[in-house]
Amino acid sequence: MGDKKILLVDDEDQILQMLKEAFSLYGYKVKTASSAEEALDVLAKESIMVMFLDLKLPGMSGLDLCRQIRKDNQIAVIHALTGYSNFFGFLECRSAGFDDFFTKPVALKALFKAAEEAFEKLERWKVFVYDLA
Numbered sequence: 001m002g003d004k005k006i007l008l009v010d011d012e013d014q015i016l017q018m019l020k021e022a023f024s025l026y027g028y029k030v031k032t033a034s035s036a037e038e039a040l041d042v043l044a045k046e047s048i049m050v051m052f053l054d055l056k057l058p059g060m061s062g063l064d065l066c067r068q069i070r071k072d073n074q075i076a077v078i079h080a081l082t083g084y085s086n087f088f089g090f091l092e093c094r095s096a097g098f099d100d101f102f103t104k105p106v107a108l109k110a111l112f113k114a115a116e117e118a119f120e121k122l123e124r125w126k127v128f129v130y131d132l133a
Contacts, residue, residue, distance in 0.1 A: 003029040004119055005046070009039045009065065010054040010081065015104075019052070022108050028115065036060035040068065049075065049127060050118040052102075052111065055082040055093070063096045070097035075127055077118035081106070 006028045010016040013034065020030045031048060033039035036057050042048070051069070055062035066078055077100075080093045085103040093101050100114055122128065 004115075005029045005031065005048045005050070006115060007031050007033065007039060007042060007048040007051040007053075009033045009036065009051070009057065009062065011035060011057050012054075015054075019111070023112075023115070026112055026115075036062065036065035036068075039065060043069065043073075049073075049122055050077050050079075050115055052079045052081050052115075053098075055080055055089075056084070063092060066093075066096045066098055075122070075125070077121060079111075079114055079118075 004027065006023055008016060008019050008023070008030060009032070010019070011034050016032050016034060020032050023030045031042050031046070033042055037059055039053070053062040053065055057065070062080060066080070069076065069078060078098050079100045079102060080098040081102050081104060082089065083104045090101050102110065102114070
């Protein structure tokens, strides 16, 4: 399957660096971005199929970022991260194309499990075998 690459997008540098370090220690190759625009630049240069996106970003929101990613990539597994949670926010995330929704603070164990399940799903779908990534 190759490298297990993850994209983390959050405008809070401390959170971004903590998540990067944690996922790296867990064996993932991690790319980071502090804005939606920066994330789109990363995705223009390389294929990343598992993502964790903060919803509240400067400029383009995480919701709009997800919608933009979905225009070109229907297969990626995209998770929302937010400090603000309610039922309507969850529905809006699903409508935008998010696969899952996590409220900060979130246990790292839950994020690791979500990432592992995402890669298992991509493997089951043979995304890497058929070079769909």
